[in-house]
Amino acid sequence: MNIAASPHATGAQGAAHGGPLRDPLLAVESISLSFGGLKAVSEVSFDIRRGEIRAIIGPNGAGKTSMLNCINGFYHPQEGRITFKGVARRRMKPHEAASQGIARTFQNVALFKGMSTLDNIMTGRALKMRRGFLWQLLRHGPALAEEIEHRKFCEEIIDFLEIEHIRKTPVGKLPYGLQKRVELGRALAMEPDLLLLDEPMAGMNVEEKRDMSRFILDVNRHFGMTIALIEHDMGVVMDLSDRVVVLEYGRKIADGSPDEVKSNQRVIDAYLGVAR
Amino acid sequence: MFYREAGQFKATYAADQAVFPIRQDRIGLALILVAAYVAVPLLGGDFLLSSVMIPFLILSLAAIALNILTGYAGLVSLGTAGFMGAGAYAAYKLSTLFPQVNILVWIVVSGFASCAIGVLFGLPSLRIKGFYLTVATLASQFFLQWCFVRVSWLYNYNPSGAIEVPARALFGLAITGPSASPVTRYLIVLTIVVAMTWFASNLVHGRIGRSWMAIRDMDIAAQLIGIRLYPAKLLAFAVSSFYAGVAGAMMVFLWLGAAEPDAFNINLSFLLLFMVIIGGLGSLTGSFFGAALIHILPIAVRQAPASVGLTIGGATVEHLTYVITGAMIIVFLIVEPHGLARLLQIGKQKLRTWPFPY
Incomplete structure (x- = not known):
């Protein structure tokens, strides 16, 4: 997609x-x-x-x-x-x-409050990321390549939802309407x-x-x-x-x-x- | 004025995803590393090395261990000292059973023993949460400490009940035991701590770190995006107790030289928890700050009267140290409840926008 x-x-x-x-x-x-x-x-x-x-x-x-x-x-x-x-x-x-x-958003926003918008959406890619523990330890080579590939995908979602300006803001600080939008973004990142x-x-x-x-x-x-x-x-x-x-x-x-x-x-x- | 990112444009996601995206931060880190590797060993005396820096680094590593579990995965543990002990006793047993293998290997490998024990005590973490889990980790603390006292196989039936570090060398250079120089021990500790901090930083900035934080912030939503809670929590326990185990092994082999079971008592667990809270939950830098505040501040306070020429009785200094350190901790927590790491972050943000308020 x-x-x-x-x-x-x-x-x-x-x-x-x-x-x-x-x-x-x-x-x-x-x-x-x-x-x-x-x-x-x-x-x-x-x-x-x-x-x-x-x-x-x-x-x-x-x-x-x-x-x-x-x-x-x-x-x-x-x-x-x-x-x-x-x-x-x-x-x-x-x-x-x-x-x-199957992806889902919640009635009362269930975002990961301590993390940035980008990280929240990246978390939605959890199931798609395959590199194992040892690569994660190094965060170089395939692990970094994978990270960047998914970052690209998340940036497309961020573009689509028009939330570029809050990419690095912790979601706990965002107004309610934007939080709902980020939550939709996280669900979209799963490509459900x-x-x-x-x-x-x-x-x-x-x-x-x-x-x-x-x-x-x-x-x-x-x-x-x-x-x-x-x-x-x-x-x-x-x-x-x-x-x-x-x-x-x-x-x-x-x-x-x-x-x-x-x-x-x-x-x-x-x-x-x-x-x- | 110098802390500006103006003109530093990120053209690739790789550059933007870097742990330190701002150039000044990278320069700062390099300066700190140079100071730690060159300046401290050259200029520092034996006291600075063996009583300040080595313990500080080891406690920092232990604080990182707890921070991974508590700050990132949201599982509050009071068993850190127990896991450190597990690492120390494992290293002791392994190094006495197989003396031909280098001690540094055993220090790192002993982390795996502690890792296995950590996973075992992490098993209840799916069913119980919050304070109840904390109490369960308290059980591990007491159980492990009981083992260190009662299972005499662990300390090779030594009548004193303590473990003593055998003298070992690497390339003819003594690295453990009484003849090892503080500089050697310091450099070894520094290298292990730097390497493990780097690994921890990689972990928490990637997929695994994000899934830990997701569980910490909202476990229901984490499940719904496909994160399996149980394996992720057990992994946090495993990594955390591995780090604690290595810190414990270094504590005995490279800092204390010998240890009684009491070295790994509940006080140490509490101290580490304070370090993590004061330093900043969910921040590796914060772990170093916390360790510095809890370990170095009392030493500095104790030295202060003598260095300005005041003569105060030893007992008074000791009391004053407690009073001042305690007061400082309260002040820091009031000024910034999210820890010293957040204070640093706010300071950086102010510098970036100076002279404008935002």
Whole structure:
């Protein structure tokens, strides 16, 4: 993947964008997850197709983040099956999910605060770097060459996200909006097949939201990265996503295109509240 | 005014990724190395060499060991002295069992013995975190010290319970034992410390160092980008205790000349932890600063009254040393809680932008 070159090569990815007949990259089949007596997710099924932006929405506590945690191996659902790239699995560790190509950002930024922006993004390349301990001790020859090769890649991401000016700044000192951007950069550095974004726009102002939306669309269109998105800003969700799944109290209440979901009575009830 | 990077443009990533990207820093480091290799042995007396510089360097190496574990990987340990002891006893056993092999080889190889023990005591680090892990390392400290007292095989059944360094030579030059000159010992210690600091710097600036810091800062996110916590933490334990082991072996063979089990007690572990905290967590330079503050400052304070012609009773000087050193530590921690290394960093930043505030 060459980030610098690809923005012009939009055609192929853009044309096939979110077509209904594409094979699912990830399929979630009747997943149930409970903590003691609390059912966080119950019998939810949906799929994410290659190349689409899939939004997961729902009121607070609906089980959206738990769902993402199941997908990238943090939680192990008691029932159900998750199929990623055609391989079904019951239990998976987070680092295994990472090596299979699932990257993720967090609702409350989970950056490495003591490290610079560049180092944070370089850390995202951890799985791609192969030179062993002895070469690392020397930091010359192949180890340095590898380091520089990955630095180049990270610089492309830095370019793409327009964060050149904070390259060497410790991320703990950055404003929130930029931290979110660096976190996206770290996830992109992994070159994932599936990118899970947990409220990438929470707490941002309109301008920052606009920037972030642009980055998400670019990532999807130009690099063909499949994205699962949790977001509370309905305007953003409806504009960005190809398909939306709606959760409420751990159950799926609607699934379909933004327009279908918008006019679904159960979704309106869930969001506006209804006498039960 | 002279500390400026104006005009130093980085045209390659290699130049930008260098450990010291600013030319003045490289010149400074070269000057320090020249001073350490040429000026100190030529101008320094035996006291400066054997009571100030050798211990300072060895403690710095031990502080680097702890800094790798605590400052970089975020695993607070109180077992450093125990691991140093493991290295010292391993070097002693190896050098008495195989006297024909050069002692310098055994000093470095003994690091591996301590490394193995460190990994063993690092095993719980996946399950327990924070203070609880610290307590677990405390257990290793007490267990190892118990071994040094009770397992008489370790000190070759010596009735005094101490280990004594055999006299050994390299190319006919005595390097351990009573006949070894302070200059020789100093140069050996300096070379080992410089080499190991260089290796440590390479490690922490590369992939492995980044994965340690990632675990330190946010272990959940580290897992999610594919870092496997357990191997990375065990590697930190392994490298750290290797460094501690070599420092311990040098402490007995090149500094003290003989050691009792008590040399590796919990006090030393605490002192090393203070060095790392005061010097700067996650900074190799800071390890040297910390060692200097904890080891050299009391010596300087003790010498001060005599050098300005004051005569104060020995006991009073001793008390004053504690008071002044303690006060200095508190002052430094208030001025800069992130350690002396950060203070240096801030100073450099001010110099770069001088005379403007930023």
